[in-house]
Amino acid sequence: MLDLHISEKEISHLEDIVSNFNLNVIDVSNIRKLFCDKAVESLIKKSYDDKILTDEEKSEIFILAEYLNMPKEKVESIRLNVAASLLKTALNEKLSDKRLSPTEETELNEILKNLKIEKDQISTIFPKKSLDELAYAKLLWNLSNGIFTIIPNPPITLRNSEECYFALEAKLLERKTVNKGYSHRTRSISVPVFKDMEYNVSYGRSVPIEEEITITHRGTIYLTNFRIVFLSGSKNFEILLSELLKFNVFSDGIEFILNNENFLMKINEKELELFVMGMSSAIRNFFDENELKNSAMKEIENNETFIGL
Numbered sequence: 001m002l003d004l005h006i007s008e009k010e011i012s013h014l015e016d017i018v019s020n021f022n023l024n025v026i027d028v029s030n031i032r033k034l035f036c037d038k039a040v041e042s043l044i045k046k047s048y049d050d051k052i053l054t055d056e057e058k059s060e061i062f063i064l065a066e067y068l069n070m071p072k073e074k075v076e077s078i079r080l081n082v083a084a085s086l087l088k089t090a091l092n093e094k095l096s097d098k099r100l101s102p103t104e105e106t107e108l109n110e111i112l113k114n115l116k117i118e119k120d121q122i123s124t125i126f127p128k129k130s131l132d133e134l135a136y137a138k139l140l141w142n143l144s145n146g147i148f149t150i151i152p153n154p155p156i157t158l159r160n161s162e163e164c165y166f167a168l169e170a171k172l173l174e175r176k177t178v179n180k181g182y183s184h185r186t187r188s189i190s191v192p193v194f195k196d197m198e199y200n201v202s203y204g205r206s207v208p209i210e211e212e213i214t215i216t217h218r219g220t221i222y223l224t225n226f227r228i229v230f231l232s233g234s235k236n237f238e239i240l241l242s243e244l245l246k247f248n249v250f251s252d253g254i255e256f257i258l259n260n261e262n263f264l265m266k267i268n269e270k271e272l273e274l275f276v277m278g279m280s281s282a283i284r285n286f287f288d289e290n291e292l293k294n295s296a297m298k299e300i301e302n303n304e305t306f307i308g309l
Contacts, residue, residue, distance in 0.1 A: 001035055004043040006064050029069065036068040040075060044082050051086055052114040053079075083115040084125040091134070099144065100137035102303035109306055122307050134306070143274060145296035146281035156222050156229050165278055166223035171266040172235055173253075174215040221265060223275065225282055228256065230263070237263060241286045249276055 018028055043064055047057040058079075065075040090111050094104045112119065122131075142148070154164040219232025228239040239256055248255040253266040254276065267275060285293060 001039055004039060004046055004064070005060065006067055011067060032068045036065075036070050037078075039068065040065050040070055041078050041082070044079050048082055048086060048115070051111070053083070053116045058116060080117070080121065080125070083117050086115055087111060087117060087125065091130075095133065095137050098137055099141040100134060100306075101141050102299045102305075105138070105306035106303040109304055119307050131307075139274065140277060142296075143277040143281055146285045146290070146293035147296055147300075148278065148282075154222060155220075156224075156231065158224070159226060162224050162226050164222055164224050165282065166221070166275055168221050168267060168271050168275060170219060170221040170230065172217040172219065172230055172232060172237075173264045173266060174217060174235065175264075176213055176215060216266075221267070221275070223279055223282060225286060228279070230265070239263070241283050244283070247276075247279070 017023070040061065043061055047053055047061060061079065062072065062075060065072070090108065094100060094108065112122075117125070148163070148165040151164040151167055154167055156164065158164065217232040217235040219230055219235070222229040222231070225241075227241060228244070230237050239258065243258055244256060245259065246257045248257070249272070252269060252272070253264065254272065255265070256263045281293075
């Protein structure tokens with residue numbers, strides 16, 4: 001077992017030992033069990049050293065397991081666990097930048113083949129949360145490259161050639177200064193009249209009490225290839241992409257800055273990341289800088305999807 005390999009000659013020699021010393025079945029079975037799990041797992045890991053499992057290596061694993069009386073189901077379970085660990089490492093490397101490109105998807109499919117993992121086994125290896133992260137990373141890559149999924153029949157009136165890309169719940173934060181009442185302030189002065197007599201004069205005025213408050217308008221923010229639209233029951237606005245001077249992104253919102261006004265929005269953190277990525281690409285596409293998008297489309301055409309993401 002030192003080389004984790006058992007040849008036909010070695011098997012024959014071991015059988016001779018069993019026969020010559022009249023070892024009973026129980027003793028032989030117990031001896032095999034001492035080597036079984038550790039030997040098979042070690043051979044599987046050794047076979048995956050180069051992250052590729054050949055048909056010959058897979059056959060050798062099952063020959064050893066068969067001699068050690070390990071059930072095929074258990075062998076496959078150990079093998080799949082080792083392969084899954086290697087696949088998870090590969091996925092983490094691909095997602096280090098939070099993007100999953102078509103080229104990386106093709107590479108992952110190739111890794112599946114090399115590890116001898118069937119696509120229908122993915123759902124047993126990874127929880128739904130991990131698969132959702134993959135889908136999210138693919139969506140981020142698409143958005144960063146100006147590739148959108150168009151929303152059909154959005155509840156805003158579209159112009160000629162206008163397409164809607166996003167419809168997200170958002171809050172418009174409006175700052176206002178309001179009058180909370182008045183405070184009365186008085187002063188008095190003494191005017192001397194005679195040597196031992198003074199005349200007191202009092203006067204006063206009302207001063208308004210002002211306070212800055214924030215009014216929240218709940219609604220939906222839309223992104224199209226031409227503009228940003230916010231619809232609320234109490235406050236609406238639209239911003240042409242050509243008129244947007246800059247935008248500031250915060251942990252929980254975004255501020256749009258125009259020439260003479262600005263709009264501060266609050267958006268869910270994860271949706272905010274998607275919106276900002278999409279808006280940046282929409283602005284780039286608006287000004288006819290489609291070189292990146294065209295390159296991305298070619299990459300999609302020349303690659304394959306990973307497990308139907």
